[in-house]
Amino acid sequence: MKKVTIADVAKHAGVSKSTVSQYLNQRFDYMREDTKIRIEETINELGYRPNILARSLKQKSTTTIGVIVANILHVFSTQVIRAIEDVCNEKDFHVIICNADDQPEKEKKYIDMLRAKQVDGLILFPTGKNIEQYQELISENYPVVFIDRLINGLQTDTVLLDNEKASFLAVDSFVKHGYSKIAVLSPPIEPGVTPRVERLSGYKKALEHHQLSIREEFIVSGKTTDMQSLIHHLFQLSEPPKAILATNDRSLMELLSYVKKNKLSIPEDIGLIGIDDVSFADIYNPGLTTVAQPAFEMGEKAAELLFKRIQQKEEPNQAEIYRFEPTLIERESL
Amino acid sequence: MKKVTIADVAKHAGVSKSTVSQYLNQRFDYMREDTKIRIEETINELGYRPNILARSLKQKSTTTIGVIVANILHVFSTQVIRAIEDVCNEKDFHVIICNADDQPEKEKKYIDMLRAKQVDGLILFPTGKNIEQYQELISENYPVVFIDRLINGLQTDTVLLDNEKASFLAVDSFVKHGYSKIAVLSPPIEPGVTPRVERLSGYKKALEHHQLSIREEFIVSGKTTDMQSLIHHLFQLSEPPKAILATNDRSLMELLSYVKKNKLSIPEDIGLIGIDDVSFADIYNPGLTTVAQPAFEMGEKAAELLFKRIQQKEEPNQAEIYRFEPTLIERESL
DNA sequence: CTGAAAGCGCTTACAG
């Protein structure tokens, strides 16, 4: 099964490689009709299929971009990926997805591999720990767009949720429904992880705004594996909360699991709102009130920004932060 | 920002390109220690990063495989993809995921594009409509593995669930709990779509096995958009079913949506089992009994089979069908 | 309207 190359086609059709190449690239301006037909027939006869690798090597473009997500387990990541893929498919670009799994070393490795593969650009959900690498990408003027997390001091386009607003929407809604003892449940608060940091500060600001006191014991954050006991502890307080804001889908799942195991009822025993519009929010009993991120728009924006950078590589690096508005979807959990 | 190439490194280090290449490929057998160090230093100094494209062109391997799923919206697809990625990451392979979105033309386009990109192999969740293309891949001895759907007459490795068994497990469980009026809810039954066809026939066989009559009006299949009215019709029958088997996650969602809208209770008004272990099965109220596919094992197997084919291209095409066992996860929905 | 030639950035026998 020898590979058919452009040279074989040329020989068979009795023309030069250049002419076949012109044909492949639709440059018919100066091509006689009969040459064109002859080439077409030969291609079909031989079953020729172009090797894009060779073209990419010459043209210095692979029409492929890379996406590295901090953790693919978050619904938000998967939704954004879908959006990015949609945009790319339209432009006949391919996407290579990599999951850093919250491990900075993996992220580093992926950045290197993708660049070695000559992808035309990168969209990063940064782990936040590889500052040097990020800096290098930017100073080399490599097309890159960040999403979900803000890296301080980096001069590059970043697409973010208005995280504080997300918490505000939730707390406002709780207050409107008469709740005042409102706790928050979050994954571990780490400095680089913008959504967690900002959603927590948004929660605090919202409480202040409603003149509710901030109780340290109502602020619960920890790893998935510790969540159950942390939540348990929360409910054992002498004055337990009557409402909980779960700041992402993973925390919400843990909370629901606890609620179910302990036969609590929503919203009678505990009101709740989750940030991230989980797939089952609608069909859950009761329906879950959520704060949705416009994941599709955010992914679309990230892709568009990246394409803009890919196209005008020379341009000075205009770095902008794009904040997207969350929306409250009221259902029955408070 | 000129690209640094192997030639630049060679010049700077005062050696030939060949020697640098040896270095890059860890062929140190005949390399003097000082040359090695000199090259290493030069690489760091210049910030050289190899262009894998050029290597791939020469070596005829991209260490990349392609995966084309019929529809990425099925949990099963996403689970299998995760497994494939895990296996590939271990071997330092990359994966390009494409979503045919149930459109055969898209599938066709993706097969062509991925081959043009010289991926080393392909894992296909086939739409079932591009028989000629599939046949071509196989007769060209191109490394390919099929998963989820069986294409009749194709001589190639295929990884499948024992779909009939999945239905059997569900029906058995219903019967054990005293149900006899058991309906089935499925996406449209199309000839090429193995899981749907086999799960339906499994349902019928299981009823027969338990000496229950098969009622045509209990067999409901249709597009997502028609599901609500189809389900409604089912419940309007003079003798409505007391149990429903949802043959995949999408059908289950529709069913739960209907159940909720109409304030039915599970399992009092209707018992149910879903094939596919949805993420919220555990935390749903009540917990949902499901039949789980060993998606991880199946993805792993597909990847392993593909790697085997990639490695021994000359081998005669031994085509085998691998059937995997589903498992019943009993919760509280019947 | 078409062809010969150089080149993209690597690897790989082969020679010495």
Next chain:
DNA sequence: CTGAAAGCGCTTACAG
């Protein structure tokens, strides 16, 4: 132990 040369399969000025 290292280098010169050919080649992977394309594209792209340039010449005619």
